[in-house]
Amino acid sequence: MYSSTSVPPPPPEAARHHVPAAPPRGALVAGAGLLLGCLVAGLLLAGGGVPFFQGVDDRWAAWVVGSPHGAAAAVATLLDRLGGPLGTVLPLGLIGCLCVYGRWRSALFVFSAAIAANLLVVLPLKHLVDRPRPPHPWVLVNDGSFPSGQVFSAVTLVIAAGVVLFPPRARRWCWLPGGAYVLAMMWSRTWLHAQWLSDTFAGALAGAGTCLLLWRLFARLLETEAERAAANSLWL
Numbered sequence: 001m002y003s004s005t006s007v008p009p010p011p012p013e014a015a016r017h018h019v020p021a022a023p024p025r026g027a028l029v030a031g032a033g034l035l036l037g038c039l040v041a042g043l044l045l046a047g048g049g050v051p052f053f054q055g056v057d058d059r060w061a062a063w064v065v066g067s068p069h070g071a072a073a074a075v076a077t078l079l080d081r082l083g084g085p086l087g088t089v090l091p092l093g094l095i096g097c098l099c100v101y102g103r104w105r106s107a108l109f110v111f112s113a114a115i116a117a118n119l120l121v122v123l124p125l126k127h128l129v130d131r132p133r134p135p136h137p138w139v140l141v142n143d144g145s146f147p148s149g150q151v152f153s154a155v156t157l158v159i160a161a162g163v164v165l166f167p168p169r170a171r172r173w174c175w176l177p178g179g180a181y182v183l184a185m186m187w188s189r190t191w192l193h194a195q196w197l198s199d200t201f202a203g204a205l206a207g208a209g210t211c212l213l214l215w216r217l218f219a220r221l222l223e224t225e226a227e228r229a230a231a232n233s234l235w236l
Contacts, residue, residue, distance in 0.1 A: 018167045019229065020106050020222040023215040031216065034209030035121075038147060038202045042129040045146055057196040061134055064191050068138045072191060079188035080139050083150025091115055091157055098164065105225040106164040109218045113160045114153065117210045122149045125206065131199070138192045145195050148203030154185040155207030163215060163222070 024030075044051040066072055081087075091114035098107040126144030133145045158178035166174050186200035215222075 018226070020103075020109070020164045020226055021162075021166075021168070021171065022223060022226075023212070023219050027212045027216040031209045031212030034205045034212070036209075038125070038206040038209065041198065041202055042125055042146055045131050046129045051198075053198050057198050060190060060197040061193070064187075064193075066191065073138065075184075076188040076191045077139065079185055080150065080192060080194070083153055083185055083188070087150070087153055087157075088115060091160070094161060094164075103164070103225060103229075105218070105221040109214065109222060110160045110164060112218070113156045113211050113214050117156060117214070118149060118153060121206055121210050122147060122152050122203075125202075131196075134193045134196060137194045139194055141194050146199045146202055147206050148186070148189050148195050148200045150189055151182065151185050151200045151203030152207040152210075154182045155204050156211050158182060159208065159211040159215075163211075 041051070041053075082090075091110055094114075095107045095110050098104070098110065125147055126149075129146040130144055131146040133141055158175075158181060162171050162174050162178065182204060186197075186204065189195040189200050190197050
């Protein structure tokens with residue numbers, strides 16, 4: 001019994017840990033829809049006809065005309081390097097840091113989204129569509145313009161890092177610089193005449209869709225890691 005002046009102790013609160021994040025509702029449907037949209041656009045291109053968005057691509061390509069030696073071209077080239085093979089250093093570094101702290105489940109998610117998915121999603125789509133690049137690109141490119149692998153990598157890295165690194169309040173803010181990075185990568189690819197505008201949008205759709213599907217697929221593993229992190233038992 002508590003006296004009239006005594007205050008009962010507050011009930012103990014369960015440990016809460018918000019990293020890695022749980023997938024949003026509808027992640028499976030949204031991810032499948034984004035990938036389907038990218039595939040439909042690719043099939044329109046693969047059919048051999050002129051797709052309805054080619055006019056927008058042509059107008060954008062005519063608008064982003066500049067010098068290959070100016071400051072804008074230097075920034076675009078730097079982004080091109082970050083989106084190319086050098087860009088794998090960032091996700092590999094993140095994977096290594098996660099493994100050091102015993103977060104192998106998050107590391108596996110980042111590897112699947114930021115590295116393996118590029119090989120399993122982007123390369124087959126490029127081979128299926130086989131879209132020619134814009135004329136006279138300013139950087140070295142390979143065959144297949146659709147979808148943009150650099151934009152795909154930027155999107156998957158931003159989403160994967162947001163899922164495994166940031167608690168809810170900070171995560172809401174990390175999408176803003178992450179989105180700016182993705183938009184800058186999209187601009188870079190078109191400024192360098194390396195890809196059409198629709199290729200960059202397709203890369204963004206495919207990257208976001210792939211991440212949402214993998215996020216849902218890894219949901220139970222990530223939830224287990226969050227529980228273990230809250231209990232300080234990641235290594236058990």
